[in-house]
Amino acid sequence: MYGLDADTIKYLYELVFCNKFEVCMYMNIKNNILYVNKSTINEGEELLEKGSIRGLCRYKYKYEKYICHTHPYTTRSYPSLEDILKVIKHKLLIDVSIISTRWGIWTLVNKNKNFKESDININKINEYINKLGYLENSLGYKENIYVKDISPYLTNIKDICNKLSKYSFLHIKFVEWNRLQLNEDVICD
Numbered sequence: 001m002y003g004l005d006a007d008t009i010k011y012l013y014e015l016v017f018c019n020k021f022e023v024c025m026y027m028n029i030k031n032n033i034l035y036v037n038k039s040t041i042n043e044g045e046e047l048l049e050k051g052s053i054r055g056l057c058r059y060k061y062k063y064e065k066y067i068c069h070t071h072p073y074t075t076r077s078y079p080s081l082e083d084i085l086k087v088i089k090h091k092l093l094i095d096v097s098i099i100s101t102r103w104g105i106w107t108l109v110n111k112n113k114n115f116k117e118s119d120i121n122i123n124k125i126n127e128y129i130n131k132l133g134y135l136e137n138s139l140g141y142k143e144n145i146y147v148k149d150i151s152p153y154l155t156n157i158k159d160i161c162n163k164l165s166k167y168s169f170l171h172i173k174f175v176e177w178n179r180l181q182l183n184e185d186v187i188c189d
């Protein structure tokens with residue numbers, strides 16, 4: 001599994017809570033630790049999608065091995081179907097996709113490049129993504145409330161991660177902000 005550099009964790013937290021647009025970038029790796037490459041950042045544009053503001057961003061170049069994007073506080077706290085399918089579809093290019101969200105950081109790792117795309121169960125993937133949606137709705141998504149302590153829901157989320165991993169042939173992992181140990185307070189300007 002991959003680790004994240006401490007400055008990268010703080011930076012990804014700031015991007016989620018201080019910037020209302022989705023941001024995409026590439027990452028570099030050293031000794032299995034991932035770092036954001038800030039020179040590759042692209043910010044999404046504001047657009048209206050299903051009544052909520054979502055700024056979708058595009059990667060500057062083609063997909064690379066280590067990619068990263070944010071789901072800012074205005075959006076959902078878990079990977080979208082599109083996020084998962086993107087890694088599957090570009091499995092020869094993408095090794096790791098990091099997604100920074102209100103709940104914490106998701107890591108999608110493509111370990112097995114030999115699976116057949118026809119083996120993927122998109123309906124099941126969708127079903128478990130929807131379960132995350134119901135969970136978030138029950139926590140107050142519409143009010144844009146950031147739930148600081150999601151530990152009571154972790155067993156549920158981890159169980160869904162296992163199901164998503166099984167049906168997508170990816171390794172999908174989630175770590176909440178509390179456990180990512182931000183060593184400084186993050187204050188938005």
Ligand SMILES: [Zn+2]
Pocket residue numbers: 069070071079080083099
């Ligand atoms: Zn996404």
